[in-house]
Structures are given as structure tokens and as C-alpha cells.
Amino acid sequence: ETGVTQTPRHLVMGMTNKKSLKCEQHLGHNAMYWYKQSAKKPLELMFVYSLEERVENNSVPSRFSPECPNSSHLFLHLHTLQPEDSALYLCASSREGRRNEQFFGPGTRLTVL
Amino acid sequence: TQLLEQSPQFLSIQEGENLTVYCNSSSVFSSLQWYRQEPGEGPVLLVTVVTGGEVKKLKRLTFQFGDARKDSSLHITAAQPGDTGLYLCAGKTGANNLFFGTGTRLTVIP
Numbered sequence: 001e002t003g004v005t006q007t008p009r010h011l012v013m014g015m016t017n018k019k020s021l022k023c024e025q026h027l028g029h030n031a032m033y034w035y036k037q038s039a040k041k042p043l044e045l046m047f048v049y050s051l052e053e054r055v056e057n058n059s060v061p062s063r064f065s066p067e068c069p070n071s072s073h074l075f076l077h078l079h080t081l082q083p084e085d086s087a088l089y090l091c092a093s094s095r096e097g098r099r100n101e102q103f104f105g106p107g108t109r110l111t112v113l
Numbered sequence: 114t115q116l117l118e119q120s121p122q123f124l125s126i127q128e129g130e131n132l133t134v135y136c137n138s139s140s141v142f143s144s145l146q147w148y149r150q151e152p153g154e155g156p157v158l159l160v161t162v163v164t165g166g167e168v169k170k171l172k173r174l175t176f177q178f179g180d181a182r183k184d185s186s187l188h189i190t191a192a193q194p195g196d197t198g199l200y201l202c203a204g205k206t207g208a209n210n211l212f213f214g215t216g217t218r219l220t221v222i223p
Contacts (some may be wrong), residue, residue, distance in 0.1 A: 105155050
């Protein structure tokens with residue numbers, strides 16, 4: 001499999017559930033990202049991992065917990081979410097460097113009931 | 114947070130028409146990228162512009178980076194239904210910071 005893959009593609013969860021989103025990149029990149037895309041709002045950068053270390057956390061609530069066990073895998077652990085957290089969650093990867101061209105996965109459409 | 118405003122927000126045109134989408138900011142960027150996103154998919158990179166005043170062409174798409182590296186435009190000639198999608202500009206500042214614009218949703222009617 002090539003590119004950036006995300007699973008699951010769709011997720012419906014209650015506010016008390018715990019779930020995880022998975023992202024895998026097969027591009028040999030060394031930086032990975034989580035974005036949130038909501039209706040009528042720009043893509044919001046949530047977390048950045050570079051060389052498996054978190055280098056950016058844009059004031060994301062603690063109910064979102066990222067994990068990057070190696071340069072190819074990225075997880076987003078979810079717990080006690082709110083309905084306003086319903087959105088498309090996109091994972092991306094890139095190679096460190098000036099151009100920073102990011103390659104996106106297809107996203108996970110999350111609905112919190 | 115750097116803000117990139119895109120205009121228009123929505124655009125619906127007939128097949129064969131030309132159009133221009135704008136991306137404006139008060140911030141200076143080291144590079145600027147344009148992405149297209151189709152329903153149910155993630156954004157796909159179209160082009161990266163780096164130098165102020167740079168113009169890049171990708172078939173019927175022409176991208177320009179402003180001289181001051183604060184703004185950019187995307188011009189599509191003879192639009193086709195396959196051009197339909199959400200067009201996003203994204204400006205890069207630091208090593209990993211990529212700020213996305215508000216998006217332009219384009220519909221090309223056959």
C-alpha cells in the first residue's frame with residue numbers, strides 16, 4: 001500500500017467512549033501531523049511530530065492524546081469527547097525541509113453523539 | 114496565528130469559463146502551497162511557490178506568488194467539471210508550521 005492511510009474512515013462514538021484513530025505513511029517521511037477540518041473553518045493544525053518527537057501542540061484539549069511510536073505510524077486517542085469535536089480528522093506526513101510538502105490521508109469522519 | 118483569507122468563498126461557473134481564486138494575508142511566508150480537496154478525501158498538493166513573483170503553470174492552472182510573499186492567486190483557464198473541488202492555499206512560516214486558508218469551493222457545471 002502506498003501514500004498515507006487512515007483508519008477507520010468513519011467513526012461514531014458516544015461522549016463516554018474511548019477510541020483511537022490510526023494513520024500510517026508509506027512514503028519514508030519523518031514528520032507527521034494531525035489536522036481537524038470542521039465546516040466553515042480553516043484546517044486546524046492539532047499536533048506535529050518530527051522524528052517521533054512532538055514539536056507542536058496547538059492548544060488542543062487533553063481529551064485528544066496523540067502517540068507516535070515510530071516514523072511511519074501516528075495515533076490519535078480520543079476520550080470523553082464533546083459533540084463539537086465532530087469533524088474530519090486528517091493525518092499528513094512530510095519530509096523535513098524547506099518545501100515541507102505535506103501528503104494527506106483520506107481522513108476519518110468522526111461523529112460524537 | 115497567521116490568517117489566510119481566500120476569495121471567493123464559493124464559485125459556481127459553466128464549463129469553459131475562466132476563473133481566478135485569491136489568497137491574501139498580512140503575513141509573509143517562506144513558501145505557499147495550493148491544494149485541492151474532493152469530497153471524502155484529503156487535500157492533494159497541486160503546487161508550491163517559493164520566490165516572490167514566481168509563476169508556475171500546471172496545464173490549465175496558473176499559480177502566482179505575490180512579490181511580497183503575502184498573497185497568491187490561482188487562475189484556471191477553460192474550467193472543466195473535473196476541476197470541481199475545494200481549493201486551499203497554505204502558507205509556510207517556520208520549520209513545520211503550515212497555515213491553511215479558508216478555502217474556495219468551486220463547482221464547474223457541465
